[in-house]
Amino acid sequence: MTKIALLSDIHGNMTALEAVLADSQRAKVDEYWLLGDTLMPGTGRRALLDLLEELPITVKVLGNWEDSMWRAMKGMLDPKRSSHRYLMRQCQYILEEINPQEIEAMQEMPMQVHREMSGLKIGITHHLPDKNWGRELIHIGEQKDFDRLVTNPACDIAVYGHIHQQFFRYGSGGELILNPGSIGQPFFLEKNLRKDLRAMYAILELDEVGLKDVDFRRVDYDVARELQLAKDLHLPYYQVYYESLVNGIHHTHNHELLHEIEHREGHDLEIDAWLQTFFS
Numbered sequence: 001m002t003k004i005a006l007l008s009d010i011h012g013n014m015t016a017l018e019a020v021l022a023d024s025q026r027a028k029v030d031e032y033w034l035l036g037d038t039l040m041p042g043t044g045r046r047a048l049l050d051l052l053e054e055l056p057i058t059v060k061v062l063g064n065w066e067d068s069m070w071r072a073m074k075g076m077l078d079p080k081r082s083s084h085r086y087l088m089r090q091c092q093y094i095l096e097e098i099n100p101q102e103i104e105a106m107q108e109m110p111m112q113v114h115r116e117m118s119g120l121k122i123g124i125t126h127h128l129p130d131k132n133w134g135r136e137l138i139h140i141g142e143q144k145d146f147d148r149l150v151t152n153p154a155c156d157i158a159v160y161g162h163i164h165q166q167f168f169r170y171g172s173g174g175e176l177i178l179n180p181g182s183i184g185q186p187f188f189l190e191k192n193l194r195k196d197l198r199a200m201y202a203i204l205e206l207d208e209v210g211l212k213d214v215d216f217r218r219v220d221y222d223v224a225r226e227l228q229l230a231k232d233l234h235l236p237y238y239q240v241y242y243e244s245l246v247n248g249i250h251h252t253h254n255h256e257l258l259h260e261i262e263h264r265e266g267h268d269l270e271i272d273a274w275l276q277t278f279f280s
Contacts, residue, residue, distance in 0.1 A: 004204045006180035008035035008161030012042025013184030016199040019221035035161035036063020036126035040090045043229045045097040062109040063126040064133035082258040089236040118206040123155040127162040150175035166216045194248040
């Protein structure tokens with residue numbers, strides 16, 4: 001019998017991660033698979049990575065926020081776009097505790113991993129096998145895109161992250177497709193569902209026969225504590241983080257709001273100073 005915890009889209013939410021790990025330990029999980037988007041835009045930096053280092057993590061795949069962090073560090077984002085400047089400031093915050101070599105090392109993580117357990121082949125990605133960003137795999141996505149998770153190479157089960165929602169469906173050939181949801185930033189379109197923003201993850205239980213159980217879990221955590229930590233650490237764009245944790249609304253592509261916050265909170269000066277010094 002093996003229990004695997006699927007951890008996805010932590011997004012730097014240190015308090016939510018601590019609650020999920022406490023829950024997984026009570027459930028006697030044997031190993032962990034990390035499905036990407038570990039850091040940014042939350043409070044977690046060195047302490048979060050140190051916490052993950054203590055776990056028996058046997059699979060890691062590359063998320064789109066790891067790519068964004070790396071691109072910001074390499075000066076590959078557009079300083080004229082408010083959403084890109086937001087990512088730059090988040091990267092600057094991360095680099096206060098995490099060195100560039102560690103961010104470079106994250107780029108070595110694969111986009112897709114396959115594991116064979118209990119006679120089943122399991123494919124693990126953040127989003128699509130060759131594209132870790134985009135909207136193809138949301139709830140109204142086309143079947144042909146979901147089928148890409150379970151073909152070339154073929155597998156019996158696919159697990160992925162990215163969409164921040166717990167998900168259970170099938171490929172055209174009857175293959176099982178699962179998403180554990182987001183630990184740090186759960187998301188729902190439907191407003192009544194959005195009232196429940198507990199941290200989400202899932203546990204796969206495999207035995208000698210096959211996949212015995214899929215346990216989608218939601219874990220309470222102290223949101224007020226996480227927000228106070230964000231204030232104490234002077235987390236950039238606090239208003240955006242507050243909205244995501246309290247109201248389940250994500251403003252990372254709201255250019256008008258990001259521009260207003262950037263100038264109101266002085267992030268424009270911080271970003272410009274960083275661009276001048278870090279890349280000089």
